[in-house]
Amino acid sequence: MSDSTLSGGLGVSTAADWFSLLKPRVMSLVVFTGAIGLIVAPTHINPVLAFTAILCIALAAGASGAINMWYDADIDAVMHRTASRPIPAGRITANDALGYGIVLSAISVLLMAMATNLLAAALLALSIFYYVFIYTMWLKRSTPQNIVIGGAAGAFPPVIGWAAATGHVSLLPVLLFTIVFFWTPPHFWSLSLFASGDYERAGVPMLPVIKGPRHTRLNVMVYSVLLLPIALSPYLFGLCGLFYGATALVLSVVFCYYCWRVLTDQQDPQGHSLTNNAPARAAFKYSILYLFILFGACAVDRFI
Numbered sequence: 001m002s003d004s005t006l007s008g009g010l011g012v013s014t015a016a017d018w019f020s021l022l023k024p025r026v027m028s029l030v031v032f033t034g035a036i037g038l039i040v041a042p043t044h045i046n047p048v049l050a051f052t053a054i055l056c057i058a059l060a061a062g063a064s065g066a067i068n069m070w071y072d073a074d075i076d077a078v079m080h081r082t083a084s085r086p087i088p089a090g091r092i093t094a095n096d097a098l099g100y101g102i103v104l105s106a107i108s109v110l111l112m113a114m115a116t117n118l119l120a121a122a123l124l125a126l127s128i129f130y131y132v133f134i135y136t137m138w139l140k141r142s143t144p145q146n147i148v149i150g151g152a153a154g155a156f157p158p159v160i161g162w163a164a165a166t167g168h169v170s171l172l173p174v175l176l177f178t179i180v181f182f183w184t185p186p187h188f189w190s191l192s193l194f195a196s197g198d199y200e201r202a203g204v205p206m207l208p209v210i211k212g213p214r215h216t217r218l219n220v221m222v223y224s225v226l227l228l229p230i231a232l233s234p235y236l237f238g239l240c241g242l243f244y245g246a247t248a249l250v251l252s253v254v255f256c257y258y259c260w261r262v263l264t265d266q267q268d269p270q271g272h273s274l275t276n277n278a279p280a281r282a283a284f285k286y287s288i289l290y291l292f293i294l295f296g297a298c299a300v301d302r303f304i
């Protein structure tokens, strides 16, 4: 426990506040995809080192989340969804969060280098750099394509997991990267359809704010269709078996259906939802289930 002061007032931070700076719920899926990258790699790695590598991915993802919250404290304070986070609520100072993020980032990269290899550590450092500098500091506030380009940061973990186990990168982890890359737009733009008021208030140029809901719905649909063959590609390239292929097909067709519901949601003439964005909320929830099951199937496929 520690006392923290922000210009707005005095707050007392709890361990839960420090934990929440790591964005644990979002990061759980990031860490899961990283763990799967490690598990499906052909090389056997000592279980203690494997656990350490996964811990490093979790630490790095969390640390970059804390640095993101330091940088974004101004917009987080304006958005309803984020206003109660520890920095805007005044329970942790922005500087403390920055120091925490930097220290954890350094520990994660050094520990990864010691426990596994330099390639995994370098990729881990690159993903922190990408999320903090490319997405958070540069793209997020400057272009509605922010999450397409910036989303690459969240796609690195399976490659890092694979590299930690093998010391190199090959086709399967690259395909897993590509899956997360094409999954991110329908995941985030579904959410942005029902959270666009927040982004508009904060002046963040997310797609629905700049191009409107109709254009965003179309993009959600297009990316879900593009994702279908990409999700199937590990099977089509012979790197995963029929179990994975069938799971990917069913999951992806269902995802396309959810996105179709987003596209054809009842709308007013400006394209605003008349159903409180029920289809977009459903597609967002499903997107998370989709990636968990798809990556889970990839691992199961290796062992059957």
Ligand code: HEM
Pocket: 025, 026, 027, 028, 029, 030, 033, 081, 135, 146, 147, 150, 151, 153, 154, 155, 180, 184, 187, 188, 191, 288, 291
């Ligand atoms: C630039 C890319 C991305 C953006 C902008 C984004 C944005 C968001 C936002 C704003 C939320 C709502 C979080 C909240 O209310 O606290 C969310 C939820 C979530 N995201 Fe993403 N996301 C991105 C990529 C990813 C990636 C790559 C993953 C994992 C591989 C992921 C996993 C999740 C999960 C699991 C949740 C649900 C958290 C919960 O249960 O509250 N996201 N995302």
Ligand SMILES: CC(C)=CCC/C(C)=C/CC/C(C)=C/COP(=O)(O)OP(=O)(O)O
Pocket: 023, 026, 030, 057, 060, 061, 064, 065, 068, 072, 082, 124, 127, 128, 131, 140, 153, 154, 156, 157
């Ligand atoms: C290993 C490693 C470093 C992985 C990086 C993980 C990563 C980049 C995840 C991206 C997902 C994410 C938290 C987006 C939040 O966007 P936002 O910051 O705009 O969301 P917010 O409005 O909730 O702050």
